[in-house]
Amino acid sequence: GGIITQTPKFLIGQEGQKLTLKCQQNFNHDTMYWYRQDSGKGLRLIYYSITENDLQKGDLSEGYDASREKKSSFSLTVTSAQKNEMAVFLCASRDRGTEVFFGKGTRLTVV
Amino acid sequence: GDSVTQTEGLVTLTEGLPVMLNCTYQTIYSNPFLFWYVQHLNESPRLLLKSFTDNKRTEHQGFHATLHKSSSSFHLQKSSAQLSDSALYYCALTGGYKVVFGSGTRLLVSP
Numbered sequence: 001g002g003i004i005t006q007t008p009k010f011l012i013g014q015e016g017q018k019l020t021l022k023c024q025q026n027f028n029h030d031t032m033y034w035y036r037q038d039s040g041k042g043l044r045l046i047y048y049s050i051t052e053n054d055l056q057k058g059d060l061s062e063g064y065d066a067s068r069e070k071k072s073s074f075s076l077t078v079t080s081a082q083k084n085e086m087a088v089f090l091c092a093s094r095d096r097g098t099e100v101f102f103g104k105g106t107r108l109t110v111v
Numbered sequence: 112g113d114s115v116t117q118t119e120g121l122v123t124l125t126e127g128l129p130v131m132l133n134c135t136y137q138t139i140y141s142n143p144f145l146f147w148y149v150q151h152l153n154e155s156p157r158l159l160l161k162s163f164t165d166n167k168r169t170e171h172q173g174f175h176a177t178l179h180k181s182s183s184s185f186h187l188q189k190s191s192a193q194l195s196d197s198a199l200y201y202c203a204l205t206g207g208y209k210v211v212f213g214s215g216t217r218l219l220v221s222p
Contacts, residue, residue: 042212045211058209099158099161
């Protein structure tokens with residue numbers, strides 16, 4: 001088995017701040033994902049990456065950047081945090097033909 | 112693009128009654144993978160069921176679903192709800208690298 005580690009678990013930022021969320025996986029999976037979870041809106045795809053140094057935009061990429069410098073890691077940057085924003089960001093990974101495995105999430109609060 | 116529709120945001124049931132959560136999808140792929148994920152409070156989503164075979168029933172932990180390509184559906188069912196089934200359920204779809212989730216259905220089972 002493997003594990004997906006997201007850091008930090010909780011992130012409090014200020015309006016306009018640039019914030020970075022990190023994700024590491026030891027499954028040796030090729031594809032990694034960032035999803036945003038808001039109550040009542042499900043899991044919305046922000047970015048995904050099919051291999052090292054590859055980036056693909058999801059449906060919610062505006063306001064975010066991503067980076068995949070190594071196969072095992074995938075980071076997400078909130079380019080300018082919005083006041084009163086509150087959401088959980090979930091990192092995930094998979095190999096093609098298999099299911100998605102999720103990390104435990106980073107809970108973002110913007111004050 | 113691909114999309115998944117879960118029409119019920121909230122389903123409330125009494126223990127012992129049957130469960131049916133709806134999932135329909137749209138995709139350009141002729142052989143998509145369909146998944147059901149379950150997320151309990153303060154946990155990450157985890158796989159419950161998966162299928163890519165048309166008209167074949169797949170079962171796990173008392174739940175079952177059948178992929179029907181003719182109606183683009185993958186409804187989740189269980190014959191008798193338990194209190195521990197209370198959770199958020201997501202239907203998801205992939206035909207390639209991108210994995211798209213529905214908006215989720217919250218199931219609340221009461222005594």
